[in-house]
Amino acid sequence: MKLVSKICIGVGAGVVGLALVGAGTVYGIWHNEINSMVSIKKVIEAHPDNYAGNVYMMEMDGGFYFDDFLAQGGVSNDGDLIDFIVGNITKGLFEVNLNQPEIEVGCSSFTAINEENNHRLFGRNYDFAETNSLILKTNPKNGRHATISSVDLQFLSLDKGINSLLDRATAIAAAYAPLDGINDAGVSCGIYMSYQGPGDTAVSTNQQTDKPDLTSTTMLRLILDYADSVQEAVELVQQYDFHDSANTSFHYMIADQSGTSAILEWVNGTDDTDIDGTKRELKVYYNDKDSVLGEKEGQDKFQYITNFIVTPDYYSDEKEMKGLDRYQFIQETINPDGNNAEGKMTYDEALGLLQNLGRRNWDKQDDKNSITVWSALYDLTDLSLTWVSNEEFDQEGSVFHLSLKD
Numbered sequence: 001m002k003l004v005s006k007i008c009i010g011v012g013a014g015v016v017g018l019a020l021v022g023a024g025t026v027y028g029i030w031h032n033e034i035n036s037m038v039s040i041k042k043v044i045e046a047h048p049d050n051y052a053g054n055v056y057m058m059e060m061d062g063g064f065y066f067d068d069f070l071a072q073g074g075v076s077n078d079g080d081l082i083d084f085i086v087g088n089i090t091k092g093l094f095e096v097n098l099n100q101p102e103i104e105v106g107c108s109s110f111t112a113i114n115e116e117n118n119h120r121l122f123g124r125n126y127d128f129a130e131t132n133s134l135i136l137k138t139n140p141k142n143g144r145h146a147t148i149s150s151v152d153l154q155f156l157s158l159d160k161g162i163n164s165l166l167d168r169a170t171a172i173a174a175a176y177a178p179l180d181g182i183n184d185a186g187v188s189c190g191i192y193m194s195y196q197g198p199g200d201t202a203v204s205t206n207q208q209t210d211k212p213d214l215t216s217t218t219m220l221r222l223i224l225d226y227a228d229s230v231q232e233a234v235e236l237v238q239q240y241d242f243h244d245s246a247n248t249s250f251h252y253m254i255a256d257q258s259g260t261s262a263i264l265e266w267v268n269g270t271d272d273t274d275i276d277g278t279k280r281e282l283k284v285y286y287n288d289k290d291s292v293l294g295e296k297e298g299q300d301k302f303q304y305i306t307n308f309i310v311t312p313d314y315y316s317d318e319k320e321m322k323g324l325d326r327y328q329f330i331q332e333t334i335n336p337d338g339n340n341a342e343g344k345m346t347y348d349e350a351l352g353l354l355q356n357l358g359r360r361n362w363d364k365q366d367d368k369n370s371i372t373v374w375s376a377l378y379d380l381t382d383l384s385l386t387w388v389s390n391e392e393f394d395q396e397g398s399v400f401h402l403s404l405k406d
Contacts, residue, residue, distance in 0.1 A: 032062030033089060037168040044389050044398060046132070046161070051371050052390040053132040054161040056153075056171070063140035064175040065089060066225060069218070076206075076213035076243045085173045096156070096173050106323065106372075107192045108357045109180075109253050110304040110330045111261045111287065115344040119381035122188040122255045123350055124180045125372045126150065127359045132161050133374055135387060135400070136174050136181075144225040146404050148385060149181030150374055155217075155246070177217045178224065184404045185228045186257030186380040191220055193307050194265065195322050196249040198272050204244035205266040206277035216245040223254060230260040234284055242266055244277070253305045257380040261287040261303045267311050271320055283311055296331055302343025304330040326357055350377055351386060351393065358391040 036058060044055035065088040075081045085096050106127025114121055132153040139146040151174045153161070162171050180190035197203035214222060219242060227233035233254045244250055255261035266280040274280070291298025293310050306323025308315070315321055333353050334343050345353070354375040355361075375388040384403040392398035 030091060032064070033169070033172050035061035036172045037165075040162055040168055040171060042162070043135075043400070048130070050390060050392070051130040052392070053130050053153075053373070055132070055374075055389050056134045056162055058134060058136050058171060058174065060136060060138040060140075060172070060175050063142060063144065064138070064172070066140070066144075066175070066221065067142075069176075070212070070222070073212040074214045074218060074240065076215070076241070078215060078245055081176060081215060081218065085176065089172055090169060093169075096170055105193045106307060106326075106359060107190070108304070108306050108323065108326050108330065108354075109190045109192070110334065110343075110353070111255045111259075111302045112334060112343045112345050112350050113259070113302075114347050114350070114379070116346055117381075119379050120186070120255065120257045120259055121347070121350050122182075122190075122261075122378040122380055123354050124190045124376045124378070125354055125357050126152070126179060126374050126376075127372050128152065129370050129373075131373055132158060133389070134171065134174050135402070136178065137402075138175060138225075140225065145183035145185055145187075145227075147178075147181050147183045147224045148402055148404060149178035149220075149224060150376060150387070151177050152179060152373065176221060178220050179217065180376060181220070181224050182378045182380065182383065182385060182404065183224045183227070184383055186383060187223065187227045187229065187233060187254065188256075188378045188380055189220055189223045189233065189252060189254045190305075191216060191250050191252055192305055193322075194249045194251040194309055195307060196267070196271065196274055196309060198275060201275075202248045203275050204247060204249055204277050205242050205280045207241035207243065207266070207280060208278045209241055211239060211241045213243055214240045215243050216250050220252070227254075229258065230254050230256045230262050230286075234262060234264070237264060238282065242280075242282070249277075251305070251309065253303065255303070255380060259287075259301070263290075263303065263305055263310055265309055265311055267309060267314065270313065271309070271315050274314075285310060296335075299338065300331065300335055300341050300343065302334060302341075304334075306330075325362070329357065347377070347379075351375075351388075354388070355391065355393050360391055 039059040112121045134151040182188040223233045252264040263285045268279040287303040306327045308321035358372040387400045389398045
């Protein structure tokens with residue numbers, strides 16, 4: 001009996017040892033991904049009574065292979081992006097789906113100066129319908145910036161939230177799907193649908209030169225991870241061919257702590273003739289050189305954007321300019337009498353503007369964007385932000401204060 005017991009104990013110890021070696025090998029290969037998965041926590045429970053989805057936070061460990069992604073020349077479509085993520089992040093152990101829904105996203109942004117301390121501010125509303133969100137922190141080091149960004153989880157096919165181990169593994173692809181964010185150099189950026197194409201036809205930008213390629217959200221990741229300023233961001237973007245994701249078109253606004261901001265658009269012709277995405281070229285409009293956009297834009301040193309192309313003479317009819325009412329509302333709120341060209345306002349006033357821009361406050365005739373999923377007010381000087389879920393500015397548990405100094 002003693003001999004049998006010793007054999008059983010020896011065999012058991014061997015099995016445990018092999019299991020530990022296997023686990024150690026898996027962790028050695030996939031430790032950054034495992035740490036990222038473990039960090040995920042739900043911070044807001046969905047409450048359908050207000051069309052509010054779940055909200056999660058995650059801290060991404062490691063560099064998520066973005067240097068390798070750029071070194072291979074990026075990708076020109078979401079299918080190739082999925083292949084890269086599966087081959088590198090998931091190590092081929094499971095598939096990841098990037099959803100390409102037929103969507104109509106709203107959104108608004110503006111820059112301002114906090115008159116209480118002269119800090120530079122960047123405000124952003126993400127307008128859509130009920131969906132789940134993720135606030136992502138990254139710190140890849142090795143010459144790349146630490147960042148905080150916002151992700152709509154429907155783009156990772158996590159429509160029901162993060163519930164299983166596979167869902168957690170899928171969520172680590174969020175680093176490749178930011179929609180707005182800030183880095184530790186005080187650069188902030190947002191992406192906004194631009195609805196380019198005649199009538200209801202969406203025409204995606206699809207540049208075809210010999211430059212390397214980036215899709216919409218990976219372009220934003222490039223800016224957040226590498227840009228020290230708006231000018232550096234523009235120079236980085238100019239090095240790539242741009243390819244819109246989600247079967248639609250986008251433009252960007254970027255700001256930094258020096259007070260510089262810029263709107264980036266890809267256009268060719270007018271709304272009626274801009275039907276070949278391969279021929280579009282990048283246009284950049286800086287906040288101190290944008291008088292070509294209009295008298296008020298030329299006067300104002302702050303900048304603002306919604307969902308129509310600002311390039312002059314793009315539209316023959318104002319009715320085609322989606323979000324024009326919100327665009328005008330931002331300008332009239334910040335500088336109503338022409339005496340606040342600097343764009344000074346208190347932090348609370350900036351939050352109030354985001355709240356007033358919330359979709360529930362607007363006539364949504366012919367507009368599918370029924371809610372503002374999140375509002376983010378980035379302090380580019382202090383490297384911090386206030387993040388508000390689902391227009392619930394006054395509800396405990398729905399407002400988060402985050403900082404890259406932590």
